[in-house]
Amino acid sequence: MPEEKTFDELSYLRSEVRRLRQNLNLLTPALNVVLKRRGFLIYKKEPGDDLLIPAGKFLEDYYKTLHRYSFRLFLRDVIKQQNFFTCEKVTRFATAGVTEEYIQYLEEIGLIKKHKEGFALTRHIKSFGETLEWFVAEVFKREFGAEAIWGVKFKRPNVGGDYDVLARIYGSVLLYAEVKSSPPKQIYDNEIAAFLDRVSDLAPEVSLFFMDTELRMKDKIVPMFEEALRKRHMRAEVARIEKELFRIRNKIFIINSKDSIVRNLETVMNWCLRRSVGE
Template structure:
């Protein structure tokens, strides 16, 4: 059905247009925080993003030696598993209640590490309690990866970014910028069996709205990605049937030259670094 343009007599006059605009309230001037290139790149893409406080089991302003000690511990997969379990206990816990994967002596060492960093207190009967309870481990994972992208790879970083994109749900876990490129990382702290198709679909909606130069889907797990994670991601690709994923090394996969999937096998940040390097090379001019 063809829609006919309005008759000339139905259109507002020039005076009416000017009067209408002159009577309108001024638009709000939204400023981008200075020195935050990730948010600036989002603003240039038309998004008025904001940063929300991360849900952390430690003070968000942790600095200095205490922060470096925490980062050093978080670099160990076993410690991340332990801290995740301690958070999930939502209260008092014994070291072995926080993990199924460590020997008692090592679990106790990790609990004492938390006490030494002033993140936990001892309680009677060999129990412990976190000083700063958190709802989940997700915020800690985002904080750790953002910190390491900043100090190890020189990225400008923002974590816990509220996207505010129309018809696109969820947050941008970590966004980072370097070399004029925008990097988006989706962080998953649960095992692959908990990954649902709607989560993957939401991730792709954010990628398509944001159009970053490079996206990395990060699973903080030592388990294989090929059993469930890769098929779920492949099913959401625009090209169907989806091309076979390309293994770069270990559990580091390229779904496209601009979309990567990594797990934590051997070294989470090392794997992310490999994916970043591969993606930046894909964006570079052809070799001579």
């Protein structure tokens, strides 16, 4: 059937693009070299203390399941009530039937266990943040053939904090992503300022401020960036690319997870590829 042929050709082309990106990565400087050229030496990375992932044999399917926005929201609720929860307590963002499936799935892969009349996590987790950073780094590696690391710390005298995700794309192009699992109402001015400070210090070709939400970015986050730019006397506007994807010039991008994380990252990367990232 024509539809089936089109799908096969599209899948083939995508796999070829991934293969070519991976081959390009082998012929270009490694991520640590790209960072060293900027005077950055990795002090710590990928801590894993609060990483909620299963054993290796379940990892591939878990990665695929994390693509579902409802599953990620469900995990946040589970972490908040990790010592004891029932299906009813974590049924906010999906139907009861889907939530029961998610609970059964987590039990099967060993992330939760039966506890009293409900369930509990098998280990203490402070927040969903590290798991989301891991997932975004995996997206860059698996979907775009990039070299990526997460939870990175540098010994820098002026600008501190973690660099949530760093990736090497298109050969030696450095991408920095700030990854937020909190909703827009829990983001404050100092977080935007800290992100812009790290962008200024690291000087990546591409920077992302990513929020794992399907809420509008124009309501709060975009105005916060506009105000931060004014305070820094930066003559740059926050322009819409499409839907809830925005850019500051062609170097800083503000995105959320509406529709698909992969699709939104792909849109940004295609935008950068078709325009000069050094503009």
